[in-house]
Amino acid sequence: MNKRDDMNAMYACEILPRLRFNTLQQTCKLVCKTWYSLIKSSDFVESHLKKSIQNHLLNVVFFNPTTNSIQYFDCDAFHPSSNSSKLCVSTRHYSILGSCNGLLCFGSNNLTDNSNPMYNFLIYNPTTGIGKSYDVEYLKILVECPDYKDNIGFGFGCSCDDYKLIFIKERQIHVYSLKLSFCRRLEDYSCKDCLWTTNNLSLGVTTKNTIHWFYGEGHRIKGIFSLDLITKKQFETLIPNSSYQEKPWLLPVKERLYMVSNAYSIREPLNLMKINVWVLNKYGKFHDCWTHLFKVELDNVIYSAIPMSLKEGGRKVLFELWRYKNYNDKKSYVWYDLITKTRDEQQLHEMSSKLEAVPCLETLVNPQSL
Secondary structure, eight states, X not given: OOHHHHHHHHIIIIIGGGSOHHHHHHTGXXXXXXHHHHHHSHHHHHHHHHHHHHHTOEEEEEEETTTXXXXXXXXXXXXXXXXXXXXXXXXXXXXXXXXXXXXXXXXXXXXXXXXXXXXXXXXXXXXXXXXXXXXXXXXXXXXXXXXXXXXXXXXXXXXXXXXXXXXXXXXXXXXXXXXXXXXXXXXXXXXXXXXXXXXXXXXXXEETTEEEEEEEETTEEEEEEEEETTTOOEEEEEOOOOOTTOEXXXXXXXXXXXXXXXXXXXXXXXXXXXXXXXXXXXXXXXXXXXXXXXXXXXXXXXXXXXXXXXXTTTTEEEEEEEOTTSTTSEEEEEEEETTTTEEOGGGOEEEETTSEEEEEEOOOOOGGGO
């Protein structure tokens, strides 16, 4: 192998897979035919996905459910992408059901034909603007449940190279394989407590081969229910003791599961927000299932604060801030440093409160080839 071949191999294996989509599309593809063919190949798409997971190459995607339009921002610098797109359908109203490997799963239960009702969902890559729509008659039994989207997960099984949708209705667990276009029923839901169905906590969160939901009783979240997509095993893990005011959120980072809880002080100072960050070590009901990373109090937080992502080992948290009493207010997105207790004002970005925001990896995965 000559020096030129060595350079091409280095670029193919180490450098190009680390780059963002716009750089690959607008610059690297134009360098030579070799690079163009490489970037279009399925092996490169897989390599780019692995690097995106390792480096947590994240975007914040903003979805307008009224117009079905999408735009996204670089999660680190909050530079808007030059790409804005619209879902390839206009007659349905969609909602976001989950995110996995840079793909968003949208669902719609609009039934236009009562004699032959279908469950429709759309797998869409907001980075490339490519999507694929599915109409599945078998899943019409799930559409009849008005809360059908509250117990849904979207994930990927590595060993079987298959994306799957999980539906949990009552105590039944149904798994739909996108690769096989087949739905099967698993063993019944094993947890004695129901899945938590508050809007922001009801949809499953995906890490490697596994989807996680909160479960609880009454007004208290007690733990997480996890379903392994390969072994089909079910796990229950208690969350660390928390006060009634604390609200937990699950965040996947580099194939590990983090939990961020926040609570507002009901005493002076009124604008004090308490934040705890944990990372999951193992499943079960043991004291060492979680590692406590940070416990911080931030003052002058006068918004509803929803954690959306983490970086630098949990030191920095991306918050969605919203004066929720006024629906016409803007939502703000900013990184907080939990060590210095400061926020990066230069990266503060505002969007309409009517848009749905979801963090999503930047990948080249093609929904048409699932």
